[in-house]
Amino acid sequence: MSLSRRLFLGSTLAGVAGTALSTAHAGFADSKQIHWDKTVNVVIIGSGGAGLATAVSAAEHGVKDILVLEKLAFLGGNTAIATGAFNTSDPKQKEQGIKDSPELHAEQTLKGGDFRANPTLVHELTENSYETLRWLEEKGVRFQPKILQVYGALWPxxxxxxxxxxxxxxxxxxxxxxKLGVEILTQARVVDIIREKPLSGRVLGLEYVNKEGKSVFVRALKAVVACAGGFGANREMRSLHDPRLYNLTTTNNPAASTGEVLTMMQDIGADVTGMDHIQCNPGCPPGRKLRVNMFSWPQNMIMVGFDGKRFIAEDSRRDQMRDAILALPKQTAFCIQDDYGQSLNNTGHQKDNLKGLETGDAWRADTLEELAKKAGIDPQNLVKTVEEYNKGCDAGKDPGGKKPHNLRRIEKAPFWAGYAGMSVHHTMGGVVINTDTQVIDRHGKVIPGLHAVGEITGGIHGSNRLGGNAIADVFTFGRLTGIALANGK
Known part of the structure; x- marks a missing residue:
């Protein structure tokens, strides 16, 4: 870390006054000697969904002087490139014949994560997610009318x-x-979270490095809120907790999910949980670079291996999908869709899939035989697999085990295929928080002045995150954090 003339050491190093060390990296530094360059009420680390939701919620509840710091040159983090499905029970489900409730959502979330999540946090999520959906709609987010089941969600x-x-x-x-007066700075990389004492006292603020390379110290009168995402793009950090993941690609923005803010919080005493709970999603197979997406909506596709045969129900848990694909030859599967299924993908994914036709990561053909030959799949088996699947759709009972509400025939040409390897997608582990998103230390006590929201936290998803729950998580707890800050938490 670069030296700074503003932060002087205490009496134990009086002879070398002027040599600077950040509080978290040198526990004996005297935080009282810091010259604060800027004072705000709240400083938020990260401009993804969690950070922006926290900022907007806090501002609309009366909190002034909010600063958001984003280390990249653009906003959004991983939220901007996510599929974007938001899970919540919704009265509109009744119109589609779907029974649901916050209680069922919580039950499935806990069971889907092998009961390794904190039940209190899970219920806080499911009981407040619908109100958050309405809040987003009021802000201007528009949702498709039909409620579906995203990959790994386990329920529509x-x-x-x-x-x-x-x-x-x-x-x-x-x-x-x-509009609400929140200040947002890009190319502002946080390098330290500053606490009164190394492992005790209040979090006072932070240090960041601006785009000119200059250190800036920000005093936060109410709180520092860490919304910096997980560590899925940090190969060394993730493989420390799950060695199988070292050589895999990642679906994350490689510059966003690097985990350094999580480490900073550990340095000042934050407890962590579930660090080895790391989720993979279909992505680039080994050796490929473009991630095509035909898998997000399991009702619109099936998966096969090079042999043209299905190997798992496509609406299974994400950890089950991970293990099944990693067990295939070349750790590679293929998604198969018809043209109607392709049209139901998000427009961004459709663009990626069209690009895949050029890069050799996706294929399109008027017949299944031609499609199989282009992709390197066994043609005879693929035709037979689709025929058997379509018969199951007609009968309402899939021999491969997919749930009846996720069955739709694959029949409209042209047909599509796309690579589906496994990529590191989401880290379910992180700092321990309470329902006010206050960070908890290793002794079970609140660290005053420190909150955390989103993938940087642990305890919400357990060992396996349901698809669509991450978006609900970041926005629901971001909205609730803004309220908590306004209430002096």
């Missing part, structure tokens, strides 16, 4: 945005934040 409660991926949320909330 997934709300898809009208346009392209998760960027809809970022566009709407960033505009709202600016």
């Amino acid at each position: 409660r997934s709300h898809a945005t009208e346009a392209s991926k998760g960027s809809d949320y970022i566009r709407v909330l960033s505009n709202e934040a600016k």
